[in-house]
Amino acid sequence: MTVLVTGGAGYIGSHAALALLDAGRKVVILDNLSQGHRWAVPAGAAFIEGDCGDYDLLRRLITDHDISAIMHFAGSIIVPESVVYPLDYYYNNTVNSRALAQAAVDAGIRHFIFSSTAGVYGEPAKTPILEDFPSKPISPYGTSKMMTEKMLADASIAHDMNYVALRYFNVAGADPKGRSGQTSRKATHLIKIASQAATGLRPHLEIYGDDYETHDGTCIRDYIHVSDLANAHVLALEYLENGGESDVMNCGYGRGFSVREVIAAVKDVSGVDFPVKLAERRPGDPAALIAGADRVREKLGWKPQHDNLEVIVRHALDWEVSLKTRQVVDAA
Numbered sequence: 001m002t003v004l005v006t007g008g009a010g011y012i013g014s015h016a017a018l019a020l021l022d023a024g025r026k027v028v029i030l031d032n033l034s035q036g037h038r039w040a041v042p043a044g045a046a047f048i049e050g051d052c053g054d055y056d057l058l059r060r061l062i063t064d065h066d067i068s069a070i071m072h073f074a075g076s077i078i079v080p081e082s083v084v085y086p087l088d089y090y091y092n093n094t095v096n097s098r099a100l101a102q103a104a105v106d107a108g109i110r111h112f113i114f115s116s117t118a119g120v121y122g123e124p125a126k127t128p129i130l131e132d133f134p135s136k137p138i139s140p141y142g143t144s145k146m147m148t149e150k151m152l153a154d155a156s157i158a159h160d161m162n163y164v165a166l167r168y169f170n171v172a173g174a175d176p177k178g179r180s181g182q183t184s185r186k187a188t189h190l191i192k193i194a195s196q197a198a199t200g201l202r203p204h205l206e207i208y209g210d211d212y213e214t215h216d217g218t219c220i221r222d223y224i225h226v227s228d229l230a231n232a233h234v235l236a237l238e239y240l241e242n243g244g245e246s247d248v249m250n251c252g253y254g255r256g257f258s259v260r261e262v263i264a265a266v267k268d269v270s271g272v273d274f275p276v277k278l279a280e281r282r283p284g285d286p287a288a289l290i291a292g293a294d295r296v297r298e299k300l301g302w303k304p305q306h307d308n309l310e311v312i313v314r315h316a317l318d319w320e321v322s323l324k325t326r327q328v329v330d331a332a
């Protein structure tokens with residue numbers, strides 16, 4: 001009874017693998033290392049270098065490792081890149097997910113947990129965003145994830161497999177014990193970029209637009225600590241194993257911070273007044289994304305431990321410093 005974690009050499013997958021191991025589960029990680037790192041695979045997890053779209057490999061490893069459930073993190077994650085290379089995103093996030101779902105169904109895997117995104121909502125008419133709001137993604141990235149959600153919904157009706165698609169809001173921070181953190185080679189995420197500016201890895205930070213309809217003109221997001229998110233996956237697995245019905249669930253705290261508020265927190269916690277410049281709006285950024293986050297609490301019994309922006313920032317900064325001392329530079 002082992003959990004297959006695709007993308008487990010990456011940021012969120014490595015934290016989920018840690019949470020599973022901490023919960024006493026056996027873990028096999030499959031990652032093609034296109035973005036992840038071999039050193040990010042937690043001690044105690046088996047590692048297979050390969051592609052989550054490789055059906056034959058999947059069938060073999062599911063049998064060899066007695067896999068009973070799949071957590072599917074592997075994918076391409078950069079929204080603006082998906083606008084430039086949409087077919088790459090549909091391939092990696094949708095076509096490869098189809099192959100994985102096919103292998104799962106053919107091998108009789110009964111539980112599937114999928115990394116979805118708030119990006120499926122596009123520009124919602126209001127916040128907080130509830131799961132039954134329409135899916136109207138505005139980027140190929142969001143559409144590629146929405147299509148996988150729909151495949152899983154249909155497959156779960158036709159086959160003996162239940163699933164949970166967790167729609168993450170803005171994931172940030174790092175393992176409180178310092179065992180993993182944001183490692184993505186091309187990170188574009190605000191708290192990561194601000195932490196890099198605070199630790200001297202970047203000369204400055206740019207604010208992408210301050211003329212949004214928000215209290216200070218900058219975009220508002222619901223930042224969720226990666227370890228709280230990882231725990232939601234462990235709970236989702238228990239829920240499915242106990243016969244829970246298939247569902248989609250937002251993962252956020254239900255509150256938001258503006259870009260300026262995040263920058264102030266990073267400056268405050270780090271004690272570094274790094275330069276900040278104003279830049280043009282980034283295409284496709286909605287003004288405010290805040291999760292309606294009741295369902296994940298009610299259905300999974302999820303109780304976040306780190307719902308505090310300063311704590312999230314502290315852990316992100318500690319991780320950046322540890323990367324520098326380990327000389328594992330995350331090339332921008």
Ligand SMILES: NC(=O)c1ccc[n+]([C@@H]2O[C@H](COP(=O)([O-])OP(=O)(O)OC[C@H]3O[C@@H](n4cnc5c(N)ncnc54)[C@H](O)[C@@H]3O)[C@@H](O)[C@H]2O)c1
Pocket residue numbers: 006007008009010011012013030031032033034035036037050051052053072073074075076077092096115116117118167168169170171172183184189
């Ligand atoms: N980071 C966020 O804020 C965020 C928000 C919403 C959803 N998500 C989703 O969460 C998942 C994990 O994101 P992350 O931030 O950890 O990104 P990441 O890039 O750190 O991790 C993704 C991992 O998947 C691997 N991978 C990519 N394509 C693969 C393939 N075809 N076969 C095998 N391995 C492959 C990469 O090497 C990498 O290790 C993604 O599916 C992403 O879309 C992330």
Ligand SMILES: O=c1ccn([C@@H]2O[C@H](COP(=O)(O)OP(=O)(O)O[C@H]3O[C@H](CO)[C@@H](O)[C@H](O)[C@H]3O)[C@@H](O)[C@H]2O)c(=O)[nH]1
Pocket residue numbers: 077079117118119168169170171188189190191193205206207208209219220221259282285289
């Ligand atoms: O250097 C930067 C980086 C970001 N931002 C702004 O900060 C906010 C947050 O941006 P970012 O951290 O890049 O996250 P999002 O664009 O909100 O997207 C993240 O969160 C989404 C869910 O809300 C996921 O779907 C995506 O995969 C994930 O990248 C946005 O308003 C950006 O314009 C800046 O102003 N300067």
